Amino acid sequence: MSEQDGFSVKSLRREYQVSFVDDFAGALASELAPGDFLLVDRNLGQLYASRLEPLLSAQPHLLITANEEQKEFSALGKIIEQLIAQGVRKNHRLVAIGGGVTQDITGFISSVLYRGVEWLFAPSTLLAQADSCIGSKTSVNFGPYKNQLGSFYPPAHIFIDPGLLNTLSPLDMRSGMGEMIHYFLVSGRKDFEFIRDTYPDCLQDRQALKAAIARSLAIKREMIQRDEFDQGPRQVFNYGHSFGHAIETLTDYAVPHGVAVSFGMDLANFLSTRLGYIDQDLRQEIRSLLAMNWGDASFSQVGVEGLIAALGKDKKNEGSQIKVILTKGLGRMFKTTLEVDARCRGWLEEYFADAAAQGN
Ligand SMILES: NC(=O)c1ccc[n+]([C@@H]2O[C@H](COP(=O)([O-])OP(=O)(O)OC[C@H]3O[C@@H](n4cnc5c(N)ncnc54)[C@H](O)[C@@H]3O)[C@@H](O)[C@H]2O)c1
Ligand SMILES: [Zn+2]
Incomplete structure (x- = not known):
């Protein structure tokens, strides 16, 4: 397998997998189990509505507004409340579809919810695909202190679909x-x-x-x-x-x-x-x-x-x-x-x- 098909990353928490895919939605659909919960960048929800439809109709989900205010520690409570209310349990996985903001929110919550649930990631920006998706860091904002709360908590599997970048600004x-x-x-x-x-x-x-x-x-x-x-x-x-x-x-x-x-x-x-x-x-x-x-x-x-x-x-x-x-x-x-x-x-x-x- 060449580096452009995929590779794994060794981490002290776990070894995790990176796969290059042609169709992020199809790759996720074949991976997900009932109850796995999607956190989807709101703009992607619109831009890729038809491709996401089968996933969104099968899995519980939330749309995330990707900005620094939403990455604020105090804004995460509402998201966590909805995850719990919609039945997320320790054996379910969270799935981030979006850029670095959606990644940081999902990774951070995954690291603390029930003391840690597994998560998956389909990065949708070049920054997230070429950099932030690996490295384990999850960071959220605390008032004026940007990225000052966080953890080292890598996703179990990362699905990189470079085709997603066609719509990036x-x-x-x-x-x-x-x-x-x-x-x-x-x-x-x-x-x-x-x-x-x-x-x-x-x-x-x-x-x-x-x-x-x-x-x-x-x-x-x-x-x-x-x-x-x-x-x-x-x-x-x-x-x-x-x-x-x-x-x-x-x-x-x-x-x-x-x-x-x-x-x-x-x-x-x-x-x-x-x-x-x-x-x-x-x-x-x-x-x-x-x-x-x-x-x-x-x-x-x-x-x-x-x-x-x-x-x-x-x-x-x-x-x-x-x-x-x-x-x-x-x-x-x-x-x-x-x-x-x-x-x-x-x-x-x-x-x-x-x-x-x-x-x-
Ligand atoms: N955890 C880490 O290791 C790490 C590393 C670097 C940066 N970050 C964080 O990442 C954030 C920045 O992330 P980012 O630059 O990936 O972007 P982002 O998540 O802020 O998204 C940028 C914009 O692009 C839109 N978008 C995302 N994917 C798109 C697509 N495929 N087509 C069209 N629009 C799309 C989003 O809706 C948003 O409006 C910052 O908060 C930064 O602190 C985290
Ligand atoms: Zn950087």
């Missing part, structure tokens, strides 16, 4: 591409060149995209099998993320996660040049790919002070020092502490002025 496609690019850069030069050369094809050709998704997951799998609980080596995947999270939040999610991470990686690379870890040529080489992905998205309006304040709130940081992932080259990302002093502020001012001049 161009901006959400770019968000997923940004997240994928980050895995390819952390992996090394061969993978960087692969994604750079196939980037345009990925947006048009589902076979090219499927190959990139499979490779992205293979890179991530190797790392999460070594450090599932994010205690050491897996932290290099935070590359671009401290800055990215800040940009995402400060633009009120107008710049979606993976696009914000694209800017975040470029900023990390810029700081890496200023600190003498990489040269300008390498930064520009990577930037050409990242710029293709961020297009005309803009973040510089948030300002340097806004960025610094938001970084201070990042869960990994204390005082005027921030923990960031910088790079000594492709495949050579490392965790370090950045002192936010006058010198660093000067670099950030320079970076923002340059971005504003370029329309970002």
Whole structure:
């Protein structure tokens, strides 16, 4: 079996399965048992009404509005109430059909309902298919603290149907591409060149995209099998993320996660040049790919002070020092502490002025 048919992921909780399928609804229909409960992204419920009909008429289900408010801890009570009222028992499974929001809600509830029920997942966004579906993390929001409650609780089986991406918005496609690019850069030069050369094809050709998704997951799998609980080596995947999270939040999610991470990686690379870890040529080489992905998205309006304040709130940081992932080259990302002093502020001012001049 090739990686593009499927593979399994070892986890300390269980070994779980990832399958590439042509028809997510058919694959789920042959897997489900009476009483298994579906949590379906509301937009998919409309876009794929006829394909979902046999599943929805056979199984109890709920439509989920995929936004950050619905991922709020206090909003989960209503969902849990309905699951219990509609007869979900410990031996039933929850089934998420949707993107990262539907995943996080379903995964989190699965991990606590009756002290844990099994769950299945059909990811429907590129971000969820190429990244979040594996790795065990479930995260929900608690007031202003985004993704601060959670657990490590993987689904038993993941069914990836790249055909679902035909209806995804161009901006959400770019968000997923940004997240994928980050895995390819952390992996090394061969993978960087692969994604750079196939980037345009990925947006048009589902076979090219499927190959990139499979490779992205293979890179991530190797790392999460070594450090599932994010205690050491897996932290290099935070590359671009401290800055990215800040940009995402400060633009009120107008710049979606993976696009914000694209800017975040470029900023990390810029700081890496200023600190003498990489040269300008390498930064520009990577930037050409990242710029293709961020297009005309803009973040510089948030300002340097806004960025610094938001970084201070990042869960990994204390005082005027921030923990960031910088790079000594492709495949050579490392965790370090950045002192936010006058010198660093000067670099950030320079970076923002340059971005504003370029329309970002
Ligand atoms: N648990 C993890 O490991 C992990 C990792 C990364 C991100 N996340 C979380 O994932 C969330 C973001 O998820 P996301 O980017 O996958 O998207 P999402 O779930 O927020 O969905 C984005 C939009 O796309 C729509 N949509 C979904 N699938 C579609 C399709 N096939 N066609 C048309 N529209 C579709 C949704 O209805 C929604 O409007 C954030 O809350 C983030 O914190 C979790
Ligand atoms: Zn990410």
